[in-house]
Amino acid sequence: MNNPTVVITGIGAVTPLGLNVASSWQRLIAGAEVRTPVTLFDVSGCRCQRGAQVSLPDMPEVDPRRLRRWSRATRLAAPAFREALAMAGMLDAGGFSTRKHLTLSVSTTGGAMALAEHYLRGLLAQRRGPGRVFELAHYQAHHQILDLQDHFGFRGPLSIFANACASGANAIGHGADLIRAGLADLVVTGGYEPLTELIYVGFDCLQAMSTDKCRPFDTARNGLMLGEAAAFLVLESEAHARQRGADILGVVAGYGHSTDINHLTQPHPRGVALLSAMRQALAEANLTPNNIGYLNAHGTATPLNDASECAAFAELFTGDSANVRISSTKAAIGHTLGAAGAIEAIFALQALRTGVLPPNLNIRQAETAIAARLVTEGERPVSLRATMSVNLGFGGANAALVFTKYMEGEPSGEPRLSRGIALQPPLAIVGVGTVQPESETQHMAGLAGREWPVRRVNGQRPELARWQTETRVRRASGLTVFMLEAARQAVDAAGGASVVNRATLGIVAAYHTGVLASTGKFFQNVIKDGQRFASPNVFPETVFNSPTSHLAAVLGAGGPSYSVVADESAWVSALQVAATWLANGLVEHVLVVAGEELDPLALDAYATVRWLRRGGAFVPAEGAGAVVLRRAAANDPVRITGLAEGFTHRNKAQAHSAAAQLFARFPGVRDVCLTATGTVWAGLEREFHARHSFQVPAGRPDCGAAFVASAAWQTTWAAAQVPALGRQLLVPVWGHSAQCSALLLAGTSGT
């Protein structure tokens, strides 16, 4: 059976140009641009002080008490999400989603970072008050998604990608991959990004922003303009869309992604990773470059980005494909980071549907290599067969999407009306690695000075200390070193270079607090010394996917790489990404890795939310865990046979219901790991174990609570038990604030 065709049935956008797709598009093609003084936060210490802000809409349909609790990120996202669902015919008269189970694949780089900035300023000023708990509980990306779930009345599996500026395209690509792999019938994808001080100051200190106009592909371009936006697309299998009679706007015909390991912030000058992503996308779409009539470029207007893109476009679009029309839309709406790939995909789709091409703005002297291909203002509409949108990000994430017009035909594949937990094919765990804390509990002080018991990793262990000589990671915090060592062990255990082909090895990294040590260091420096003296050396390390990028570079991994963020459940989302890549035949091996690093700032946060309290069972920890996966054969000794996600919750009653639903998905399983010790889930887990008389394998060492790293350790420990157990073993992954998930392991003994 052919893979299902992935179609688009709804789009929605909030941009600096307009509060929906139609108004944004009309102003875009008319050549409008937004470049105004930034008023959302103080920029008086910055070199650049302008950007593309959104004038947020009134939202009378939202309960004012709920609206007051929404961050700017949610306020940007909700209207765009509503528009996409409405266009897809998935909103009822009350404004709720008609589907109560909805899979999401979304992206952002900062989430609601402004809340975290306010928390940190308050902490340093020794401010007290109830607002601090709210700020901590709502700044991370999954909370904006929970806001959307609450408001639109649905639950479901949630994957959040933080691959820097390519994330939006990756989120769409992953949504399409899930449908092609038969793991979902309908996925809402997209991205959102509000302007925040931390990110704005970061780009300013890199001197990456222009104090003049933003001029993509101009020879005198001197920097980008930051903007903010949200954009969502409803993707579904063609069969599913036709079955429910949805209007089809276009087809996600191809997706390609790759990792550029040239430098953390500088793309390869010849754009080799971008070329690879574009060629993959064309191959999947079964098209050639001359089929692409319009390309929405990343076009940030930094000297290096645009030069790299020009080289790649000039190489791919030659001969009879040299007529491709290319534009960057970032002069009009700014660089919207985690939203960029999603909003630009919508622009590429709109070009395909209407034949109208968004013009390049502010070009005085075009880059010679692609000058003839650049769209100018006032070009006549053309008939297009296919369009492409490309994005490049910090850390080397490159992505390309190809859209084609929908031609009604026989639906390919059967509609899948529910998401199964069984993996086809199952995944073999062929290598594991762990970096776990020392056995003794130590004491560590938070920023406020109070000491708490913690479980730390001694970075001077020889196997860790040796990574510190790697030039690539000299600016990185301990998190990268922990993850590197766990990854090295897992790859070696899988057979090393003779078995695992580094050139095609894919990497999926899962994070909870992630790069908090670097983020906290950077912003404390901004608060104490002023925006003018923000650190260019630290800012790139605050980008969520920087450890992932370092891993790819140091290991020489040439396959795709993703960074997945949330709570502990990000580990299962990361395994799900790996399952998708392996099911679709994208790569032969995937390294899935998770890490956690203790930081004084995090200790204050845990004390603020009262996880840390005198005599409490919660002992925060650090370290990393990794597995290497491939498609399983029947006699592989350790296999992941099922993954379950999507049991999201926001309070104790919802958590109880989510846990009940999770266990109900595994009716025949009797052997279940106890994994919530020391976390907020411990009582609930004990209750379910008592009720169901689960058998619990004994002996898992207590390493403290290290969120995604703990989930990885539980997996590697359970993987060591299943061959002898001879039965299926369920490993619950209790996400403390987003979703509870689980993976099912099966083993074959005596092999």
Add this chain to the structure above:
Amino acid sequence: MPNVSIDDLRKLLIDNCILKTNPAAITASTPLFGPDSIGLDSLDALQMTVGIEQRYGIPIKDSETARKVLQDLGTLRQWLAEQPDPNGAAK
């Protein structure tokens, strides 16, 4: 600008650029960038301009000047000596 010692500049370099190099091995003529250098890159160049302005109150205003000034600690010391004292802004 009063004379700044190579030791001061070495400390500035170590404080700002996260180096694994033995500080004692960095002399006035050790190249900071390029082949046979201590391996700084463009991010370090930006970081050094921030660090110099923060410590001495003297901004390096463009990348061409930065390239000239940041060849080694000797060129940096020479350039600082040529700059007018920014009204005692040194910290």
